[in-house]
Amino acid sequence: MHVSSEQRLDGDVRERAFTLDGIPGFLWTPAAASPSAPVPLILLGHPNLGLDRMYPRLVGRALHAAADGFATATIELPGSGARPRLPALDRARAELRRVMQAGEPVTDDIIDAVVLPLVEQAVPEWRSALDAVLALPEIGGKVGYSGGVIAIGVRLALVEPRIAAAGLFAGSFVPRVTVEEARRVTVPLHVLLQWDDEGNDRQAALDLFDAFGSEEKSLHANMGGHTGVPAYAGDAAARFFTRHLK
Amino acid sequence: MHVSSEQRLDGDVRERAFTLDGIPGFLWTPAAASPSAPVPLILLGHPNLGLDRMYPRLVGRALHAAADGFATATIELPGSGARPRLPALDRARAELRRVMQAGEPVTDDIIDAVVLPLVEQAVPEWRSALDAVLALPEIGGKVGYSGGVIAIGVRLALVEPRIAAAGLFAGSFVPRVTVEEARRVTVPLHVLLQWDDEGNDRQAALDLFDAFGSEEKSLHANMGGHTGVPAYAGDAAARFFTRHLK
Numbered sequence: 109m110h111v112s113s114e115q116r117l118d119g120d121v122r123e124r125a126f127t128l129d130g131i132p133g134f135l136w137t138p139a140a141a142s143p144s145a146p147v148p149l150i151l152l153g154h155p156n157l158g159l160d161r162m163y164p165r166l167v168g169r170a171l172h173a174a175a176d177g178f179a180t181a182t183i184e185l186p187g188s189g190a191r192p193r194l195p196a197l198d199r200a201r202a203e204l205r206r207v208m209q210a211g212e213p214v215t216d217d218i219i220d221a222v223v224l225p226l227v228e229q230a231v232p233e234w235r236s237a238l239d240a241v242l243a244l245p246e247i248g249g250k251v252g253y254s255g256g257v258i259a260i261g262v263r264l265a266l267v268e269p270r271i272a273a274a275g276l277f278a279g280s281f282v283p284r285v286t287v288e289e290a291r292r293v294t295v296p297l298h299v300l301l302q303w304d305d306e307g308n309d310r311q312a313a314l315d316l317f318d319a320f321g322s323e324e325k326s327l328h329a330n331m332g333g334h335t336g337v338p339a340y341a342g343d344a345a346a347r348f349f350t351r352h353l354k
Numbered sequence: 355m356h357v358s359s360e361q362r363l364d365g366d367v368r369e370r371a372f373t374l375d376g377i378p379g380f381l382w383t384p385a386a387a388s389p390s391a392p393v394p395l396i397l398l399g400h401p402n403l404g405l406d407r408m409y410p411r412l413v414g415r416a417l418h419a420a421a422d423g424f425a426t427a428t429i430e431l432p433g434s435g436a437r438p439r440l441p442a443l444d445r446a447r448a449e450l451r452r453v454m455q456a457g458e459p460v461t462d463d464i465i466d467a468v469v470l471p472l473v474e475q476a477v478p479e480w481r482s483a484l485d486a487v488l489a490l491p492e493i494g495g496k497v498g499y500s501g502g503v504i505a506i507g508v509r510l511a512l513v514e515p516r517i518a519a520a521g522l523f524a525g526s527f528v529p530r531v532t533v534e535e536a537r538r539v540t541v542p543l544h545v546l547l548q549w550d551d552e553g554n555d556r557q558a559a560l561d562l563f564d565a566f567g568s569e570e571k572s573l574h575a576n577m578g579g580h581t582g583v584p585a586y587a588g589d590a591a592a593r594f595f596t597r598h599l600k
Contacts, residue, residue: 347589
């Protein structure tokens with residue numbers, strides 16, 4: 109983990125921009141984090157729009173989490189932002205756009221082609237980032253995963269035993285294998301669904317929620333469109349992590 | 355409003371048992387409620403099992419609300435508890451039981467016969483109770499409605515302009531007219547759904563949530579079966595009322 113720059117944000121939160129095996133990322137830690145009082149970590153997932161574009165929203169989530177006593181970290185997704193494009197993924201996305209613009213059905217095969225290569229490559233990278241961040245003496249305790257591409261969140265919750273709780277955003281395409289993996293997920297889950305999100309397949313989101321094997325799972329459906337998650341929904345997600353990671 | 359008995363509960367909450375036109379009810383007020391500092395009111399709905407049987411759960415909700423600075427009130431439903439039976443309702447319930455035991459479909463007509471007479475008679479009674487309670491100098495400000503038979507909650511939210519926010523429990527039969535009324539409801543709504551409630555028609559609950567006309571509506575689906583609403587779900591409902599009634 110190579111720290112490329114460092115600054116202090118509001119509330120004395122420490123922001124480190126880093127690269128890890130060439131992948132850019134950020135780590136935010138509350139002022140109180142120290143080797144004698146390590147703080148638990150929440151991994152901040154995000155859609156594949158590039159870290160630069162997502163930065164303002166990520167910092168907002170990081171500051172909120174820091175106020176609750178959590179460190180947060182995120183890394184760039186494969187093929188996004190400053191990372192090399194993935195031609196196969198670009199082709200699959202072009203096909204998805206074509207199909208949607210033509211009003212044709214979005215088949216399971218198209219969804220698989222758009223999402224699964226991302227999952228396959230991203231999940232090992234996020235696990236490596238977890239290794240690197242947890243090696244820091246001021247970070248310790250339980251780990252949560254929050255938001256982003258839901259198929260990545262499901263895979264991480266399934267294969268990464270250090271993740272103790274996950275907050276997922278039911279707002280993207282759900283591959284068939286993700287539903288099967290969801291049945292074997294057992295960590296507590298807090299699932300956000302924007303009920304009136306026109307770009308979202310609501311029934312697919314409800315079916316995925318139903319599939320999760322977790323004994324504790326909550327679905328929070330709100331209004332406000334794709335990007336209009338109400339502030340009180342963010343507060344509820346924060347309380348979920350406090351309940352399970354502290 | 356005739357107060358028949360009075361006692362102090364934990365946390366110095368004042369409980370008044372009353373009758374209003376022969377209908378038994380309860381009023382709970384926090385210690386701080388006074389004519390110079392009136393507190394907002396939440397009406398506590400409940401299933402038609404009789405106030406005696408529901409008393410422990412109602413007191414629990416009343417103490418929680420009092421700690422948040424709310425008065426709470428409830429009255430007996432028509433045909434329940436110490437009130438005279440309603441023969442037509444009893445016949446409709448017997449038919450519902452017969453149909454369910456025989457594994458036959460529960461038709462819309464049966465649902466209407468079981469629920470609508472209750473709505474027709476209960477709603478004016480709850481509005482009269484609201485008149486009586488709001489006439490007390492230590493009660494004032496906005497009014498919320500919480501829980502109980504969802505068709506009663508929907509009708510009250512629609513016809514009673516003093517209700518500023520409603521928390522509903524999506525756990526009972528939904529008559530067709532209730533879905534139509536829901537489209538015209540505009541107050542903020544917090545809807546609880548027990549996802550794994552075997553006695554609940556989940557799709558009917560989701561359809562009803564979708565129908566509500568309110569700009570702010572949230573669906574909170576949790577695990578735990580019909581009576582197993584998690585404590586954190588109760589806390590979330592309490593924050594909803596604090597946000598809208600304070």
